[in-house]
Amino acid sequence: MDAFILQILNGLDKGSAYALIALGLTLIFGTLGVVNFAHGALFMIGAFVAVTVSRILSISMVVEDPTKTDFLGNPAKISTPYVEEWFGPTIGAGILDWAVPISIIIAIPIMIVIGVIMERGLIQHFYKRPHADQILVTFGLAIVLQEVIKYFYGANPIPTPAPAAFIGSFDFGAMIGFDPNTIIYPYWRLVYFAFSAIIIAVVFAFLQFTTFGMVVRAGMADRETVGLLGINIDKRFTMMFGLAAAVAGLAGVMYAPINSPNYHMGMDFLVLSFIVVVVGGMGSLGGAVLAGFLLGILESFASMSAVIELIPGINQVIIYLVAIIILLTRPRGLLGRKGVMED
Amino acid sequence: MLGLTRKDTTILLIVTVLALGAPFLLNPFPISSPLAQFNAGYPDLMQRFVIFGIFAIGFNILFGLTGYLSFGHAAFLGVGSYAGVWMFKLLGMNVIPAILASMIVAGLFSVLIGYISLRRSGIYFSILTLAFAQMSFSLAYSVLTPITGGETGLQLSLNDPRILGQSVTPDGNIPVPSLFGLEMGENTRLVISNWVFTFNVGYYFCAVILILAFYLSIRIFRSPFGLMLRAIKTNQTRLNYTGLNPKPYTLAAFVISGMYAGLAGGLMVAMDPLAGAERMFWTASGEVVLMAILGGAGTLIGPILGAGFIKYMENIVSKINETILHNWFAFLPDGLEDIVVSMVYPFIGKGWHLTLGILFMLVVIFLPGGLVEGGQRIGRIFRRKKKKETGDGSGATTVNPAE
Numbered sequence: 001m002d003a004f005i006l007q008i009l010n011g012l013d014k015g016s017a018y019a020l021i022a023l024g025l026t027l028i029f030g031t032l033g034v035v036n037f038a039h040g041a042l043f044m045i046g047a048f049v050a051v052t053v054s055r056i057l058s059i060s061m062v063v064e065d066p067t068k069t070d071f072l073g074n075p076a077k078i079s080t081p082y083v084e085e086w087f088g089p090t091i092g093a094g095i096l097d098w099a100v101p102i103s104i105i106i107a108i109p110i111m112i113v114i115g116v117i118m119e120r121g122l123i124q125h126f127y128k129r130p131h132a133d134q135i136l137v138t139f140g141l142a143i144v145l146q147e148v149i150k151y152f153y154g155a156n157p158i159p160t161p162a163p164a165a166f167i168g169s170f171d172f173g174a175m176i177g178f179d180p181n182t183i184i185y186p187y188w189r190l191v192y193f194a195f196s197a198i199i200i201a202v203v204f205a206f207l208q209f210t211t212f213g214m215v216v217r218a219g220m221a222d223r224e225t226v227g228l229l230g231i232n233i234d235k236r237f238t239m240m241f242g243l244a245a246a247v248a249g250l251a252g253v254m255y256a257p258i259n260s261p262n263y264h265m266g267m268d269f270l271v272l273s274f275i276v277v278v279v280g281g282m283g284s285l286g287g288a289v290l291a292g293f294l295l296g297i298l299e300s301f302a303s304m305s306a307v308i309e310l311i312p313g314i315n316q317v318i319i320y321l322v323a324i325i326i327l328l329t330r331p332r333g334l335l336g337r338k339g340v341m342e343d
Numbered sequence: 344m345l346g347l348t349r350k351d352t353t354i355l356l357i358v359t360v361l362a363l364g365a366p367f368l369l370n371p372f373p374i375s376s377p378l379a380q381f382n383a384g385y386p387d388l389m390q391r392f393v394i395f396g397i398f399a400i401g402f403n404i405l406f407g408l409t410g411y412l413s414f415g416h417a418a419f420l421g422v423g424s425y426a427g428v429w430m431f432k433l434l435g436m437n438v439i440p441a442i443l444a445s446m447i448v449a450g451l452f453s454v455l456i457g458y459i460s461l462r463r464s465g466i467y468f469s470i471l472t473l474a475f476a477q478m479s480f481s482l483a484y485s486v487l488t489p490i491t492g493g494e495t496g497l498q499l500s501l502n503d504p505r506i507l508g509q510s511v512t513p514d515g516n517i518p519v520p521s522l523f524g525l526e527m528g529e530n531t532r533l534v535i536s537n538w539v540f541t542f543n544v545g546y547y548f549c550a551v552i553l554i555l556a557f558y559l560s561i562r563i564f565r566s567p568f569g570l571m572l573r574a575i576k577t578n579q580t581r582l583n584y585t586g587l588n589p590k591p592y593t594l595a596a597f598v599i600s601g602m603y604a605g606l607a608g609g610l611m612v613a614m615d616p617l618a619g620a621e622r623m624f625w626t627a628s629g630e631v632v633l634m635a636i637l638g639g640a641g642t643l644i645g646p647i648l649g650a651g652f653i654k655y656m657e658n659i660v661s662k663i664n665e666t667i668l669h670n671w672f673a674f675l676p677d678g679l680e681d682i683v684v685s686m687v688y689p690f691i692g693k694g695w696h697l698t699l700g701i702l703f704m705l706v707v708i709f710l711p712g713g714l715v716e717g718g719q720r721i722g723r724i725f726r727r728k729k730k731k732e733t734g735d736g737s738g739a740t741t742v743n744p745a746e
């Protein structure tokens with residue numbers, strides 16, 4: 001039983017990332033009908049926003065201290081980050097420590113702007129072209145974004161620590177009544193899961209309970225009629241693209257402490273997220289979330305040693321295998337609407 | 344000639360001349376000149392041009408004709424490579440059985456994957472092929488290690504049986520791939536004053552196969568079968584209504600294109616008997632997509648041009664570093680030189696992928712016919728000018744669609 005829960009927990013953090021990226025992907029597909037291969041790049045940019053913010057926060061003022069000398073006899077240089085200078089050492093150090101959560105606030109507007117620019121500048125010209133063209137041009141865009149990041153940040157992963165309060169693991173098993181030391185789980189992964197649950201809830205609430213969301217849902221169902229009612233649906237769909245970009249970006253920001261960001265992390269996630277979307281059902285928001293968590297958990301179950309002994313190599317292929325089976329037996333995906341992209 | 348129209352014969356002749364004359368054509372700069380770094384006429388790179396040319400031609404038969412965008416074609420190349428190396432290990436170092444085995448195994452593999460993937464179309468087809476290729480990659484990397492060599496790759500060793508050949512050469516080395524005794528790695532050098540031309544047996548072997556493969560692809564493009572594939576791309580529903588089942592045709596195209604990929608994989612190991620799983624990774628599939636689109640999907644010669652272009656950039660342009668750039672722009676005033684260099688530098692050298700990505704986007708947006716269409720448009724502009732000069736002025740130039 002404890003091993004069972006541990007695997008579910010292990011699947012949750014990856015599943016959260018899949019679910020968040022897939023949510024954005026399917027949001028874009030459901031509203032604009034575009035297959036966005038650059039969505040992984042948005043996730044990656046989000047992670048690099050976290051890197052940038054923590055770098056900016058640690059910009060330091062260098063003062064020479066004449067009373068001390070280093071081993072060469074030169075006056076020792078003491079660098080104090082500006083934030084510590086301005087807000088005092090305790091608050092300043094706290095801000096530095098919390099760089100990743102702070103990046104969330106900064107990432108939202110940045111990602112929305114990037115998303116809107118992408119949609120207005122490039123993707124809007126591709127609505128009427130075949131899906132293959134959309135895949136190709138966004139694939140090209142993903143390469144470009146990736147290379148730009150590589151140019152500025154180099155090819156090596158950049159470690160971006162979580163706040164000190166969340167570093168390390170805790171005994172989850174003891175908390176819920178199992179023997180101690182059976183279920184050890186890192187704090188930050190739990191934070192990540194909670195965070196993504198909140199984001200998913202916010203997105204759904206936004207679509208369900210606001211007028212804006214209502215119009216968007218109406219537009220997803222019947223774009224033309226909504227247009228005929230005198231509503232500028234294009235503008236709202238552009239905003240939805242921005243929102244989807246922000247969701248992917250936030251997933252990236254929070255993922256930075258789990259895996260040090262590197263320039264190709266987006267592509268690695270993209271392939272799997274696409275599979276998640278397809279399994280969940282193209283254009284179905286609930287399906288994307290469900291399939292994201294489902295595949296994440298399945299993946300972690302498949303990597304249990306007992307399962308690997310039974311079917312060697314299953315942990316490597318389980319996701320693809322599930323995707324193939326779903327695609328062939330239930331063409332519209334788990335929760336896909338009838339008639340959407342069933343060919 | 345050879346059952347081709349005059350225009351197709353011309354294209355075939357152009358490819359033949361390019362392929363056979365490559366050691367000369369790609370070595371235009373004398374070795375002592377500073378431009379010598381742009382010479383691409385060394386065997387290793389020329390082989391890559393040709394092999395990836397074949398790969399791209401095969402991909403184009405599927406994507407260019409039927410419009411099915413496969414994102415997993417590298418899997419066939421990888422499988423072909425493994426089959427080739429196994430033939431070297433078991434049978435002997437002759438390249439012919441190795442290449443045949445590569446094609447057959449890749450063909451069988453593509454029947455399997457094609458049969459399943461082709462049940463869906465559009466983006467689902469792309470994702471299915473992607474999923475299969477990733478699966479093959481993961482399996483080759485982990486469970487199938489006894490067959491694929493896992494992370495280290497599949498290599499020849501001294502205790503391979505090689506029943507038709509010898510396990511060990513008399514001087515105690517692993518034998519090298521050969522064509523009935525003619526070693527693939529053999530070079531002949533021709534030195535004309537400052538120019539050095541290298542003729543490599545392996546390269547010419549690949550080049551001949553490229554020409555054959557290209558000829559076959561022209562025949563496929565012009566055949567009733569090719570026409571059927573185009574009909575599938577244009578309007579599959581209408582084809583269904585005429586009472587034809589498009590499935591066998593698409594599957595045939597898929598398998599042919601998979602065999603081309605297997606052939607490329609077989610040639611790859613014939614040149615260098617080593618196969619690794621990274622050849623099957625999905626970025627490798629993405630690369631062949633880039634090649635075909637950049638050169639011109641659906642055109643005959645486009646994929647070869649695209650493959651050559653990308654491999655040239657990967658091997659030559661990527662070597663340009665900051666010092667070389669400073670030398671080039673040394674004629675500019677100092678401050679300006681630095682600015683120009685810092686503006687150009689991100690796009691070449693290590694950043695060549697950026698240029699490639701931008702170029703690829705531009706091609707997809709503005710030139711769906713790729714470089715070939717670009718060339719045709721430029722050609723049309725010139726032709727129009729000429730007509731005006733001669734006072735013809737009829738304006739309506741008849742240009743055939745992209746070939």
